[in-house]
Amino acid sequence: MNTGVAETKIKLENRWLDDKAYANWTNWKWQVSHCIKDIDTIERILDITIDPEERVQIQQTIDHFPMSVTPYYLSLVDPDDYKNDPVFKQAFPDKRELHITSCDMSDPLAEDTHSPAPGITHRYPDRVLFCVSNVCAMYCRHCTRKRRVGDIDSVPSRSELKEGLEYIRNTPVVRDVLLSGGDPFLLPDERIQWLLDELNKIEHVEVIRIGTRTPVVLPYRITDELIEVLKSSEKPVWINTHFNHPQEMTSTAKRALKMLAMAGIPLGNQSVLLSDINDCPRIMKRLVHKLVRNRVRPYYLYQCDLSEGLEHFRTSVGKGIEIMESLRGHTSGFCVPTYVIDAPGGGGKIPIAPNYLISWSTNKVILRNYEGVITTYQEPDCYQHTSCDLKCDTCNLQLKLDEAEEKSVVGISRLLADYDETITLTPTEVEVIEQEIEESEIDHSNGSDA
Numbered sequence: 001m002n003t004g005v006a007e008t009k010i011k012l013e014n015r016w017l018d019d020k021a022y023a024n025w026t027n028w029k030w031q032v033s034h035c036i037k038d039i040d041t042i043e044r045i046l047d048i049t050i051d052p053e054e055r056v057q058i059q060q061t062i063d064h065f066p067m068s069v070t071p072y073y074l075s076l077v078d079p080d081d082y083k084n085d086p087v088f089k090q091a092f093p094d095k096r097e098l099h100i101t102s103c104d105m106s107d108p109l110a111e112d113t114h115s116p117a118p119g120i121t122h123r124y125p126d127r128v129l130f131c132v133s134n135v136c137a138m139y140c141r142h143c144t145r146k147r148r149v150g151d152i153d154s155v156p157s158r159s160e161l162k163e164g165l166e167y168i169r170n171t172p173v174v175r176d177v178l179l180s181g182g183d184p185f186l187l188p189d190e191r192i193q194w195l196l197d198e199l200n201k202i203e204h205v206e207v208i209r210i211g212t213r214t215p216v217v218l219p220y221r222i223t224d225e226l227i228e229v230l231k232s233s234e235k236p237v238w239i240n241t242h243f244n245h246p247q248e249m250t251s252t253a254k255r256a257l258k259m260l261a262m263a264g265i266p267l268g269n270q271s272v273l274l275s276d277i278n279d280c281p282r283i284m285k286r287l288v289h290k291l292v293r294n295r296v297r298p299y300y301l302y303q304c305d306l307s308e309g310l311e312h313f314r315t316s317v318g319k320g321i322e323i324m325e326s327l328r329g330h331t332s333g334f335c336v337p338t339y340v341i342d343a344p345g346g347g348g349k350i351p352i353a354p355n356y357l358i359s360w361s362t363n364k365v366i367l368r369n370y371e372g373v374i375t376t377y378q379e380p381d382c383y384q385h386t387s388c389d390l391k392c393d394t395c396n397l398q399l400k401l402d403e404a405e406e407k408s409v410v411g412i413s414r415l416l417a418d419y420d421e422t423i424t425l426t427p428t429e430v431e432v433i434e435q436e437i438e439e440s441e442i443d444h445s446n447g448s449d450a
């Protein structure tokens with residue numbers, strides 16, 4: 001089998017595998033059961049020595065946020081420059097993780113508060129996040145669910161999963177189920193098969209999404225057997241993976257991606273923007289090019305969340321915008337992910353992009369392109385506004401609604417709608433507004449007295 005250069009190098013040069021282990025290298029279960037969890041083993045495998053003083057602090061970090069690295073992923077580290085290595089930095093603890101700042105939160109996305117059933121986060125109208133596994137092979141140091149890492153007791157039982165499935169079954173608006181975790185692909189094939197079968201039985205579920213980092217940290221998990229399980233789903237399965245750096249795209253990872261793509265599974269990638277790891281337009285461009293060459297569409301670039309102990313990974317938002325500026329127009333459109341900030345407090349994902357609309361008048365917009373050319377677009381004089389009353393049956397546009405009507409419109413769409421009279425969206429917890437309400441109540445009562 002074709003292995004990565006670094007992978008081959010470590011196997012041959014460091015000779016830390018005996019013959020039996022060598023034969024097992026490509027077995028994902030062997031990889032999982034040989035995950036490296038202590039500093040000594042890291043030192044031995046990479047043939048490095050961690051500074052004794054730092055070692056104490058790193059051990060304290062591990063006591064708080066455990067470490068686990070697959071032998072495969074560790075083999076991608078360049079031992080000669082491990083301190084700057086993007087793989088090492090994502091896998092090996094840093095004492096700065098114990099530095100919790102005042103704005104850090106244990107559950108920044110309020111996933112636990114939006115949870116109507118075990119493992120389910122129902123934040124958006126038509127889709128749910130379903131955490132079906134609390135287990136990961138590699139513990140990403142930048143994990144947004146750091147609060148739960150290594151929390152073995154919370155591995156969802158079959159009956160908990162059934163409760164989650166029951167919620168989906170009883171909630172017809174859910175058309176998209178996003179299986180996440182932990183890593184769903186750390187579950188045994190049979191459990192994945194069962195989950196897919198159950199979801200396939202729910203009529204209103206249209207798509208099943210799986211978020212997994214196994215193609216990056218445990219590519220041997222993508223076996224022929226797993227492919228058969230995924231192919232058995234009548235409903236489309238979409239997979240999102242999590243490459244952060246071009247160094248992670250080894251020949252083994254490529255093989256795993258190819259197997260998934262050849263099974264007809266659309267592949268996407270969600271990267272996290274990480275300080276000193278991938279906060280560079282050139283690295284990001286290299287990464288997205290490697291992704292699309294391997295049939296993976298860059299989907300999201302995440303601003304790093306406010307989870308506890310992640311401050312040293314966070315970049316300015318400007319860095320993300322600079323990266324987006326360097327991609328759009330400069331490379332194929334489908335190489336460009338959407339840069340998002342997942343709003344703290346459960347506000348959901350908010351897209352951020354450079355501004356291309358510079359100004360506008362009643363019939364003209366002023367735009368700039370990626371090269372800095374400023375241009376005009378003349379709007380048609382004849383375009384008539386057609387008022388929408390949501391009566392699609394009588395509309396010329398011929399939308400055949402064969403199912404239940406959409407629920408009431410929310411957000412800015414509501415302000416734009418002809419059929420809704422709302423003219424402002426008012427946050428409910430604003431002091432001034434509460435005061436105004438009180439005052440208007442007083443005015444009103446005075447008025448009625450008179």
Ligand SMILES: *Cc1c(COP(=O)(O)O)cnc(C)c1O
Binds near residue numbers: 123128129178
């Ligand atoms: C990210 C996320 C989704 C999926 O969002 P998309 O923009 O559709 O990819 C769904 N639910 C929750 C809670 C999420 O965090």
